[in-house]
Amino acid sequence: MQELHDAPLAPLTTFRLGGPARRLITATTDDEVVAAVREADDTGTPLLLIGGGSNLVIGDQGFAGTALVLATKGFALDGTRLELAAGEVWTDAVARTVEAGLAGIECLAGIPGSAGATPIQNVGAYGQEVASTITEVVAYDRRTRETVTVPNTECAFSYRHSRFKDEPERYVVLRVRFELEDAGGLSGPIKYAETARTLGVEPGDRVPLADARETVLKLRAGKGMVLDPEDHDTWSAGSFFTNPILTAEQFAAFHARVRERLGDDVTPPAYAAGDGHTKTSAAWLIDKAGFTKGYGTGPARISTKHTLALTNRGAATTEDLLALAREVVTGVRDAFGITLVNEPVTVGVRL
Numbered sequence: 215m216q217e218l219h220d221a222p223l224a225p226l227t228t229f230r231l232g233g234p235a236r237r238l239i240t241a242t243t244d245d246e247v248v249a250a251v252r253e254a255d256d257t258g259t260p261l262l263l264i265g266g267g268s269n270l271v272i273g274d275q276g277f278a279g280t281a282l283v284l285a286t287k288g289f290a291l292d293g294t295r296l297e298l299a300a301g302e303v304w305t306d307a308v309a310r311t312v313e314a315g316l317a318g319i320e321c322l323a324g325i326p327g328s329a330g331a332t333p334i335q336n337v338g339a340y341g342q343e344v345a346s347t348i349t350e351v352v353a354y355d356r357r358t359r360e361t362v363t364v365p366n367t368e369c370a371f372s373y374r375h376s377r378f379k380d381e382p383e384r385y386v387v388l389r390v391r392f393e394l395e396d397a398g399g400l401s402g403p404i405k406y407a408e409t410a411r412t413l414g415v416e417p418g419d420r421v422p423l424a425d426a427r428e429t430v431l432k433l434r435a436g437k438g439m440v441l442d443p444e445d446h447d448t449w450s451a452g453s454f455f456t457n458p459i460l461t462a463e464q465f466a467a468f469h470a471r472v473r474e475r476l477g478d479d480v481t482p483p484a485y486a487a488g489d490g491h492t493k494t495s496a497a498w499l500i501d502k503a504g505f506t507k508g509y510g511t512g513p514a515r516i517s518t519k520h521t522l523a524l525t526n527r528g529a530a531t532t533e534d535l536l537a538l539a540r541e542v543v544t545g546v547r548d549a550f551g552i553t554l555v556n557e558p559v560t561v562g563v564r565l
Contacts, residue, residue: 215241219236223238228266229449229450229451229535238280254279254280255356260277260280266331268325271558271560274533284301294393294395295391295392296316296391300329304332315399316395317397317423319344321430322337325339332390336379344390351363353378357384373493374557403418409429446525449527456554456555457494458494497520
């Protein structure tokens with residue numbers, strides 16, 4: 215277990231932002247992770263967990279506590295059952311399942327970060343969510359001081375949410391277990407319309423696994439959503455805001471604002487979200503509120519490839535990023551009466 219003091223955190227995040235940690239520990243085994251967490255809890259030391267750093271916005275002042283990097287490794291495949299250590303690089307794990315001919319997470323290719331973060335956010339993209347394949351999550355429960363196994367039915371998965379996100383100070387994910395599908399080398403049914411169009415198939419069709427993965431990687435790269443150190447459009451946290459889910463009353467009020475602002479012939483994106491709720495597009499809201507691709511004049515700007523990504527153009531500070539985020543939130547709220555919610559976790563700062 216490696217330990218450093220006054221260690222920079224910016225290089226550990228995809229934003230490349232944030233000040234130093236008073237203490238930085240890198241744990242390579244589950245036992246080391248648990249020991250570091252217990253020590254922090256026993257001494258009352260603030261604790262920051264870092265996986266792939268793709269979902270963190272750390273304040274410029276840094277973190278006055280212990281930052282713990284989960285660098286555990288473990289990829290175990292038994293038939294269609296997969297177990298990943300929390301520190302496994304997610305996109306590499308996806309590639310290995312495709313090579314093994316197993317379906318279920320192939321459309322989650324290219325998502326930066328570690329495997330341990332996937333159940334926390336209920337990571338999803340291009341028609342797939344990890345909630346549909348996760349069978350159980352092994353985690354350290356800081357309240358009971360025990361390692362527990364949480365079955366899927368008790369994870370409380372919903373859109374970009376879970377039991378683990380709801381109680382961020384309680385659980386430390388150690389391992390994630392999945393049940394994949396052997397469909398003879400074919401993908402799961404293609405659910406996302408853009409993916410189906412690009413592949414030249416109908417929604418619900420299956421395609422070779424490698425084709426599904428490569429298509430998703432190309433779509434993500436076109437939006438600056440695949441990490442590239444030379445491309446500042448990828449110096450981001452991917453989608454900075456979640457897609458709003460509205461009640462029937464809220465959606466009716468929103469639709470009225472759209473007609474008033476954009477005209478009667480404009481229909482906003484709308485997707486059924488269960489229980490009478492409707493999901494709309496945060497990217498559409500941002501664009502129609504006047505924040506187009508490349509918006510901004512400072513070192514933090516909206517991506518030139520996707521309006522939902524806020525980016526560090528190379529010399530930004532966290533405060534630069536937050537100023538842009540607040541401008542977007544205020545603009546969308548003024549235009550459409552909807553308050554966007556940030557997807558990345560903020561550390562030492564508030565939006």
